[in-house]
Structure formats: structure tokens, C-alpha cells
Amino acid sequence: MYSSNFFSKALSFFVIILCFSCSNKTNKIVIYSSLDTPKVNFAITDLSEVIGDNYITFESSDRYKSNITLHVEPEEKLKKEGFSIQKDDNKIVVTGYDEAGLMYGTLELAEQLKLYGFEGVKTITRNPYLEMRGPKFNIPLDVRTPSYSDVSDAAQNNIQHMWDFTFWKDYIDTMARYRYNYISLWNLHPFPSLVKVPGYEDIALNDVQRSTVKWKENYNLMAIGFDAPEILENPEIVKTISIEEKIEFWKKVMAYGKNRNIDFHFITWNIFDYGTQGKYGITDDRDNEITTDYFRKSVKQLFVTYPDLAGIGLTTGENMKGANHKEREAWAYDTYALGILDAAKEMPERQFKFIHRQHQSGAREIAEKFKSVVEADNVEFLFCFKYAKAHVYSATKQPFHENANYVEQIKGMKTLWGLRNDDTFYFRWGAPDFTREFIENLPYDVAKGIYFGSDQWIWGRDFLTNNPETPNQIEVSKHWYQWLLWGRLSYDPTISNNRFKDVLANHFSGIDADKLFSAWQNASMVYPITTGFHWGRLDFQWYIEGCKSRPQQAENETGFHDVNRFITLGVHPKSGNQSIPDYVKMITEGETTALKTPLDVVSKLHDVSDNALLNIKGLKTNENKELQFTINDIESLSFLGKYYAYKIEGATYLALYRKSNDKKHQELAVKSLEAALVFWEKYVSEAMSQNHNPLWTNRVGIVDWKQITEWVKLDIEIAKQ
Incomplete structure (x- = not known):
């Protein structure tokens, strides 16, 4: 030795x-x-x-x-x-x-x-292609310190698991094998559940609580009002634990992560005072000097308390009540920036990361205001940008950083590209070609790395599967292929499809890996093909597995995206698709296009769905339950792809009929929408054979496939009118 x-x-x-x-x-x-x-x-x-x-x-x-x-x-x-x-x-x-x-x-x-x-x-x-590779994990710590996702089944079913070390051990080990090297934990105001702040000790929370309230379907999209009296006044204790024990728990979790090359970061939205309960005069008022002092000391204390904590990040604008860019950043500097500088000065031998989301603020203004943080010897300043809005599964090229002139604004500084997946909650996803191309298209020169995750989902333990082989399985094991692809390809995008086929062959012994690989990749492409055409960029504007949004975005009372909304909603700007109104105009005026027409999209959806259904023939088995679940997911997605193909086709013919008054187009629209209903019913039947539904989500409310079936039927009546 x-x-x-x-x-x-x-x-x-x-x-x-x-x-x-x-x-x-x-x-x-x-x-x-x-x-x-x-x-x-x-x-x-x-x-x-x-x-x-x-x-x-x-x-x-x-x-x-x-x-x-x-x-x-x-x-x-x-x-x-x-x-x-x-x-x-x-x-x-x-x-x-x-x-x-x-x-x-x-x-x-x-x-x-x-x-x-x-x-x-x-x-x-x-060598690693991207330096930082991690999940976005909205963490429901306690009803008193909620995450953005707390008003949902996913959060309510996972609060207790966040305080279970066996969960974190399995989660960290799995993520390490997939080559992730950091975990970002997102919470609106985590400090009361994590630290005792000097001068504000009485804010620290003992025990872990969950509310037993009868929840409403929809709450404020900016996460305001999660401390409503009916929520806080109906608690149950899910874990009896002191604040000192909480601190030891998270020290243990972070130390275990470090031993797997995984750092921890906490990232917040602002200004929220959840958990303070008005003590010491703290409010969510930006001009409250006590609030400013409390936040600054909380940030410092987080690093003092947790020696293995790598960094902290923040978002401005969610609850800053009309403040302009300058005012938002002034508050963020006086709290988070000065807090981490205090910690950095007290612990000069330690390295810190400071992450500032460019969200409802300008990158140039941020860089100027936070110059002292940028120049600090032991603090690394990183930007963060919501690269694909809420739908990474939309197109392999994204325009939003270009529209914001973002790369030029950050002037050579580094950024974390936020890859939001508010699409795949129920079904196992796996398309290596899409993942690889997406990663290779990221603006590399300014890329520090990525985070991949959701605002509408908690990637904790599975609670959706009926009769699971492994009860309470961690989600990143249930969705192992998806998480493996994003982690491994972020580390090494040169990994070939042959390697992934071999991984599948090993994971499912005796399977025809070529057929499974092809079926899985094709079925998974239903997400980007559909969302690339029917583009609701934010999570509350579109959820593909339920064909649903909030009612306002659906332009109706239900939130269901009916055939009318499929006509009016635009396409993803980098998808290469042509919208239905533009197609109707083109046909009417006898023109042509280099874009993919709506009927081209229809054809592509049929192709991937039919290919997937063809390849899973003969793969079903009663011997391997996980393989059964996987094939069921592939079949469900294929039926969903057929549904959207016929729905887009029906919407296109209906738009042509309304323009031309040609009954032939109306007949074709009705025929297509009748076929869409057939495949929606197949989708629901297959999906519900192994999954719990209805599902209550925080962004689009209740997703009830049986209820949605009735709305799918109404599309036919709309076309007949």
C-alpha cells in the first residue's frame, strides 16, 4: 500500500x-x-x-x-x-x-x-461530455415547507419517503450507475425543515407533517396559497423526528451521495415564507428587512450545517408581486448572494456553487448585479435556463435561448440547461436516438451541464402500478431505461444503439432485443411527434398522457384538448411542422411547402405506432412481470399514438370542411374521429390494466381517463355539426 x-x-x-x-x-x-x-x-x-x-x-x-x-x-x-x-x-x-x-x-x-x-x-x-449531470427533484419535505408540486398525488404519496434513508440509498446508487453526479432538490422554502438559523431558532420544525384536507383540483400556478388555513389546520404526523435528527438525517444522505460522486444542491423559488408562520415578523414582503436578514442567515446556515452541501440556487419572480428586474435581483443579492458570500468568507477552504435561474429576469442584469459572487475565489457562479420549456420531448432543437439572445447575454459564463420532462409519468420511455441527438444539439460551449426532471411529478417511489412485482419501487428503477439514457448519453453521447440493445438483452433474459429496442424507441417517439405538432410550451398548457391542460389553455371548461383546440394550437417552432390553419390556407391557394404537413405528421405517428405494435408481437410473457409491464406501456403508447394520428387527421379535415364547405371533408373528419375514439378506448383499457387512475396533478388537475373518454366522443359530434 x-x-x-x-x-x-x-x-x-x-x-x-x-x-x-x-x-x-x-x-x-x-x-x-x-x-x-x-x-x-x-x-x-x-x-x-x-x-x-x-x-x-x-x-x-x-x-x-x-x-x-x-x-x-x-x-x-x-x-x-x-x-x-x-x-x-x-x-x-x-x-x-x-x-x-x-x-x-x-x-x-x-x-x-x-x-x-x-x-x-x-x-x-x-471523458465526460457534460460536466454536471443531474436530476431536477421537486422535494415535498413537509406540508409546512412544500415544493412546487405538493398539491398533487405524486407529492402526497412521497412526503414520508423523503425522510427514509433506504429511499435515498437506492436512489443515489442507481443514479451513480447511470453517471449522474449531482442532485438538485427544489423546494419553495426548505429552511425551516433543514436548519436552525441563529436568531430565528424557533422557526425550525420538528416532525414531518402531511395535510389530511380534502384538496381542491387546481391551485395557484405560481405556488401561492399552499399555506391556506384548511391545509395547515388538518395535519397528520407521518414521522416523529426532531430538527436535530433531521439535520443528522440530511448530513447522512449528503455524505452517502458524496461517496457515490454525487453532490447535493438546494434550489428555491421566491419569495415564499412557508413554515415561518409569521414568527419574528417574517413575511413574503420584499421590503421587509427582517425577511431579508432571515433569508441571508438561512443561506449561510445551510452551508454551516451541511459540510457536504455543494451549492444553492434560486429563482426570482414567482412571488415578487410586480417587482421589476432590478428590484428582484436587488433582493436576491441581499439575501442569497450575501448569504453564500458570508459562508464563503467563513470557510475559505471550501468550494461553493451558486446557481441563478434566468427566469423572469435578464441574464445581463443578473451578471452585473452578482459581480462580487462571480469574482469570489471559492464560489462558482452558474446560470440556469429552461431550455425546452416544460417539454424536453418535443423536438431535438430548441429556439428559446436564441429568442432570448441568452448565450450572448451570459458572455461566456457557464449555464445549466434545464430539461423539463412534464410528459412521461405513467409510461416507460426509451428512445436513444432522440436523446443522443438532443444532447448533441445543446449549445456546448457555454454548457456546464444539464438537469432533467419535472414540476408536475415527484420522482420518488412508484404509487401508480397495480399489483407491482416490487411495491414502492423507486421511480428511477421503474423508469430505468429513460434515466439511464439521459445519464449515460450526457456522459458519453457516442454510446451506440448496439450497446443499448445488449443492455436490453441482458436486462430481459431471452428477449429478442432488436425487436424490443425498435418497439420501445418507436412507441416513445409518440411524445415528441405529437407535442412537436400540438405545442403547449408550459406544463399547465399541455399534458400528453391525458390530452389535457388547465381549462383556460384548452379554451373550454374541461381542460380537454378537443378537435377545435387541435386546429387552433400552433406547432413547436423547431419541429419543422406546418400548422393546420397554414395547411388549409396552402391547399386553398394551391401552394406547396417544405414543412411537414399535418397529414405528414399523421403518417409518422401511424408509422411509429404500427412499428411498435408489430415488434412486440410474440414478446409477451407471463414469466417476467417487468417485461409484461414494459410491453404493456409500449402497447399503450402505440394506441395513444394512433389516437393522436386520427385526431390530427380529423382536425385537419374538419378545418378544410369549414373553409371549403365540402361535405367530403366533413365525412372524412367524422370517420377519422370515430377511429380516434376506438384507439383512445384501447389506450385507456390497456393503460388501466396495470395503472391507477384517476390521477391528481398539480398543473393540469385531475386526469381521469374514463371521463376523458366522454369528451373524446364529443369530438365526433363537433365534426358532425
């Missing part, structure tokens, strides 16, 4: 040597490591499971007598978190730039051995 003094001075490079020839005599593979660290040992555990526990012993005395050796050796081609795998005769050398790189390299080796055996291990060098 090298001495600890050596490691403190050495460059951060590490090597594993794997020799299989020795095992022929001893029937053992001996692993030697000069690094006895949690990150490396985590990966070794996966490696040992592949090789087989009966043939492994661990040695720490002599690396040259070992079959597998981990030691320090520089390699210039590697960067932070990078690794290489070299195979020479009967030896495999995995070199990591640092502990994280070695962990990822060992996980890669374990996967290659699992999929291909020793002979199939390939020599590769990999």
Missing part, C-alpha cells in the same frame, strides 16, 4: 489491473486496491457480482500477486471523471483520472464483462 502522505501529494490518477490467466490455477481472481475508498469499493462490488463472489478474494499487501489491481498512475489524455480501459493479452487496465473516473471506468468494465465476457472487452477512452 502507498502511504497516505503519498496520496496527498500525488496527482489524482488511479489504475485497476485485471489478470484472468492466474485464475486458471487458483480458481480465484484476487483484487488489490491501493485505494480503499467508498467510490471505488462501490464499483468493485458491481465488478465482483459479475465475476462471481465464489472466485474473489481481496488482498492489500502485494499488487503484483493480484489479478485485479487498483493503483495510482497518471494518464494525460484523461480529464476529471474520465477513464480508459486497455486490454493486453490476459490483462485489462482501467485507468481513472480520479476516484470518480475510476468508479465510472470500473462500472463500465463490469458492464462489458457482463454483456460480452472477457474476450469482448474493448479498449476505450472516455
